[in-house]
Amino acid sequence: ALFLVANLHRLQFHHAGIAALFFALSMRHNRGVTDAAVATLPSLSANLNAIRVRMSAGGGALPPWFRPAARAVMGTLMFYTAGWTFTHSYYFGFRPPSTREMGLGIAGNMPIGAVDYVERNGITGNCFPSYNAAAPLIHRMWPKVKVAMDSRNDVYGETLYREYVAALNGGRSLETYLAKWPVDFFLITFGGDRNPEFFRWLEKSPDWKLVYFDDRSVVYLKRIERFEAIIERDGYDLISPAIPGTTQMTPETGPRWLAEAERAVAAAPNDWSPHQ
Numbered sequence: 001a002l003f004l005v006a007n008l009h010r011l012q013f014h015h016a017g018i019a020a021l022f023f024a025l026s027m028r029h030n031r032g033v034t035d036a037a038v039a040t041l042p043s044l045s046a047n048l049n050a051i052r053v054r055m056s057a058g059g060g061a062l063p064p065w066f067r068p069a070a071r072a073v074m075g076t077l078m079f080y081t082a083g084w085t086f087t088h089s090y091y092f093g094f095r096p097p098s099t100r101e102m103g104l105g106i107a108g109n110m111p112i113g114a115v116d117y118v119e120r121n122g123i124t125g126n127c128f129p130s131y132n133a134a135a136p137l138i139h140r141m142w143p144k145v146k147v148a149m150d151s152r153n154d155v156y157g158e159t160l161y162r163e164y165v166a167a168l169n170g171g172r173s174l175e176t177y178l179a180k181w182p183v184d185f186f187l188i189t190f191g192g193d194r195n196p197e198f199f200r201w202l203e204k205s206p207d208w209k210l211v212y213f214d215d216r217s218v219v220y221l222k223r224i225e226r227f228e229a230i231i232e233r234d235g236y237d238l239i240s241p242a243i244p245g246t247t248q249m250t251p252e253t254g255p256r257w258l259a260e261a262e263r264a265v266a267a268a269p270n271d272w273s274p275h276q
Helices: 002-006 013-028 032-039 041-057 066-089 112-120 134-141 158-167 171-180 196-204 225-234 254-267
Strands: 125-129 145-147 185-189 208-213 217-222
Touching: 013 032, 013 041, 032 041, 112 134, 112 185, 112 208, 112 217, 125 134, 134 145, 158 171, 171 196, 185 196, 196 208, 208 225, 217 225
Parallel strands: 125 145, 125 185
Antiparallel strands: 185 217, 208 217
16 A cells, blocks of 8 residues: 555556455455456556566666576566466365366366266256366256255355255255255265265165266266166166275176176276276
8 A cells, every 4th residue: 555655646547446456356255366367467467568668768778688688587487487387386275285187178076977977868957966066067957957056155045055064964964955955866076075974875765876976976866757767777786986895795796796887887988986
């Protein structure tokens, strides 16, 4: 604020207003930081260009080697910063931190295979998804599919969000949620980010059937008439990838295990879990 007052005589209010607005939004919402980086880029570029023009105008007093040396240093710093940003800077500050996956396209932690399965088989209705898995499902399947929750949790309100979080623990909370809200299928990421009791409840329930899994996601369908053909063709009776522990395999059940494993590999050929 003191700097702005001192430079009030040459302040460009449209640039200052944009910077102030997006700075305020950045302090209020985490995703406002990336919005600010994009929105303030024209102002930053204009200011840097003005500095360049002033330096060029007063270039007579500079030694002849200064300008190419400055360009070389700035260019090196820009390339280094760009490379470091691309490989290391985008992470979530958990312990241990999670660094962004390298490359272009959709990251490997998104449930694209499960969404492909839902779309390919015409699965529609109300979905109970993982908090971080609903966005691609909305993008590909809305309005044929409506979700119980997604990462814009403020849209749904505190009460519904608390019910959703409680349901993820499985047991009576999940049973209560399903009695209150109409859910036709689940698309859930599994592993260390989910309570095993949630999946144990689904496996024990006669109303739900696992029909798809890959390295990250599972899809459970409700036993209703319009899903009967899919459940008959793709339902798993022996494989439970989301539940930790060991399962006994006998010579009598071996052919059924093999048939389910081959079907899982065919559904997600690029994933390790079905092969395993």
